[in-house]
Amino acid sequence: MPDYPANNPAGRVRNQPENNQRESSKPSFWDERYRAHERLFGEAPDPFLADALRQLPRAPSVIDVGGGDGRNTLAEVAACEGTLTVLDFATSALDTAAACAAQEQLPFAALHADVRAWQPRKTYDAAVIAFVQLLPAERKQMYKCLRKAVRPGGHIIGLWFRGDHANDAYDRIGPSKPDRYVVPGELQEAFARDTIRQCAAVDRRVQQGPVLRGHAALIQLHAIREA
Template sequence: MTDDMWTAEFWDERYSSSERIWSGAPNPHLVDVVGGLVPGSAVDIGCGEGADVLWLAHRGWRATGVDLSQVALDRGAARAAQEGVEATWLQADLLAETLPEQYDLVSAHFVHVPTQLFAPLYTRLGAAVAPGGSLLVVGHHPHDVETEVRHHHGDDILFTPDRVVGLLDPQHWDVRRADAPTRTQRVEDADVTVTDTVVHAVRR
């Protein structure tokens, strides 16, 4: 991966290259973990075209989507208008900026950064969780670097549950889940088994 991958220009160009990049469906681990939580304020980090934000908003969450790409955010806002739900869309670089408030849910799905930026980013995201709120982190597990799906990522940006849990002070966090489940992903008309990192922690 190239250094410019973590810039707004890179992602604006990528989203502009296609009418839609992602499936438009919410991430399954979000549905699984958050489906049983009482709605409150939520922020989705790296929200892309906003599928997770919209899923949250439809279920009563005061949802905010954050992304580097204004192109992606505009797509999310347009879809929210079509579906008649309210959400907030914030263009920000969380490698350099902090979130403007604390939330009852901070969700980050497949937000991968170089090793030296991992701890600063995820520490910042943890600090944005309000007392009693949840941090949900989902990522590609290093096992997947051996598959055709992730081989181009490089194992330096994939991470295990332990890397996330290691940033959470047990005096302040109750780790409810930290595992690496597998799932089937369709890739070029073939089913491929992939492994996800999933961490759900509640701030005391």
């Protein structure tokens, strides 16, 4: 699958069914939200993701999977003089990411695709995924794609809501359905062949713009892909 500019109509989503889906699983839902809010999820990266990105070698190639407008990767990848690809199915988010990358003079590619249909065609030094809500079978496929997307020795960096978040002790942000939560065991199994630097259940505050903020039950992953 080639990398398309964010404004290239040839880069329209493929294999993206619009029927029989909840609204929040459709590109049109997210396009409207990104158009209605300037930097929908804010501009600052999540601190865990930012710290993990600072551990990359100089001038890395990074793909941000389901990365929206690139809020979690743009600044850190620019700081280490890397190159960034953002994959998302919302064209308005990719347009914002491209504009921000241009301001940072960051080499950038927009990959307009649905994460559920994406198959990596090239490898990167790191793959980042944050707060992407998938069903169990979709997550299993995604973990395979993340491994396929990074070279041996490359970094897989992920952040999700875990099952405990459904408890009343946490703020009502994130998934509304229990099958969208990630459990540590599935990550340990998916990346069993790799070196796991961190796979930790963490309770902390999330603050990503006006939409995604509050006390949350999270799971943080930083793995190094083995051959």
